[in-house]
Amino acid sequence: MRSPNSGRWRKRSANGQFRLQRGDYITGVAGRSDEARKTLAEMQSLAARKFVTSYGVALVHAGLGQNEAAFASVNKANWLVWLRLDPRWNGVRTDTRFAELVSRMGFPR
Numbered sequence: 001m002r003s004p005n006s007g008r009w010r011k012r013s014a015n016g017q018f019r020l021q022r023g024d025y026i027t028g029v030a031g032r033s034d035e036a037r038k039t040l041a042e043m044q045s046l047a048a049r050k051f052v053t054s055y056g057v058a059l060v061h062a063g064l065g066q067n068e069a070a071f072a073s074v075n076k077a078n079w080l081v082w083l084r085l086d087p088r089w090n091g092v093r094t095d096t097r098f099a100e101l102v103s104r105m106g107f108p109r
Contacts, residue, residue: 024056025088028063036064053077059088071097080105 028036040060043052058073070092074083083089084102092098
C-alpha cells in the first residue's frame, strides 16, 4: 500500500478489491496530469488481475479533461446511479453525451 497522501491506490476493501479515493480525481483537476496518467496506468495494469471499477477510471479521465475516455469508461460502469449527484462530473455536464447518458438511465428529472 502507498502512503495515504500519495493520490494512488490506497485502500483495500474487505473483499480484496482496490478502490479509488477522491484524491485520484483531484490529481487531474489540480493539473498534476503526469501523476493522474500514472494512476490510470496502474489501474489498467491492476485490471488485468483484479476488479477495477469503471466508474473510478472514468472519474480520473474526467479529472484530466479526457471526455472521450471518461464517457467510454462510464458507459461500462455499474455505479451510474451516482452520476447525476456526484459533483466530480460537473466538468462534463455540458457535453451532450452526459445528458444522453442520464436520459438513457431513465431517472426522473
